[in-house]
Amino acid sequence: MTATLPPDHLDQRHRGTPPDPAVAWCTWVLRLRADDRLVGTVQAAVTEAGSVAEIARVIGAPWQGQGLATEAAKGPVSWLTRTPAVRKVVAHIHPAHRASAAVAAAASLTPAGEWHDGEVRWRRATRS
Template sequence: MLVPLTVADADEMVGVLAGDLYAFTGGTAPTLDELRTRYARQVTGGPPGQQWHNWIIRVAGEAVGYVQATITHEGRRAEIAWVVGERQQGHGYATEAARALVAWLDEHGVTTVEAHIHPDHAASAAVARRAGLTPTGRFDDGERLWRRGPA
């Protein structure tokens, strides 16, 4: 289900990411050129001190979204995110992918997993909870920090 990101994925993902996915996070759907540029940067693995890991969520070969993790603190902390296209929402894909991502992080020695979620985004909060994260009292740029593991 999780397939490592390639620049070529932009061609399919531009359609998946179209629509009103950015209501809670702000911004607009990326163009194909923007997505190709973003993916070219993301597949580099990240700058010194960070490890970028990005996967496309695929169901029966079709891209339905993505998950990502930025690992810092010498491999002990990860910030994660997930996005599933509007047409593919409501089937549990985000939950399954987020759980798989957290399990992968566990296998690689990450002890703290965090996600920032808009307080009104009930679906993402449910995904975070199902992936083992709990809400904290901390907010960054209007988004609540969810965490699993030590602060």
């Protein structure tokens, strides 16, 4: 996402209020250390009684292609896989978006052979 929309254009989900109270949201803000500049976010929606964490990330267009998305994905995936209740970390990636697939692979997610809304579901099982 490269556009910035005013809050009145965002739905309830994007304002930080989950539409389903059974979903816990984790959000990390990404800043460049060198100049303390905000460059993106990573979010995880923890669902199914805490056993599945669905992750997504956004990196601002000027900072894409610098490895920041990979670094940003690895930390939360690592943290989530150490969380006792989380059994699976999931990401949904458009099949034509090779950069996102590379980020998922770097975070140890693999294609699950499942589709959802035109995207491939990638996952990492943390424990059985």
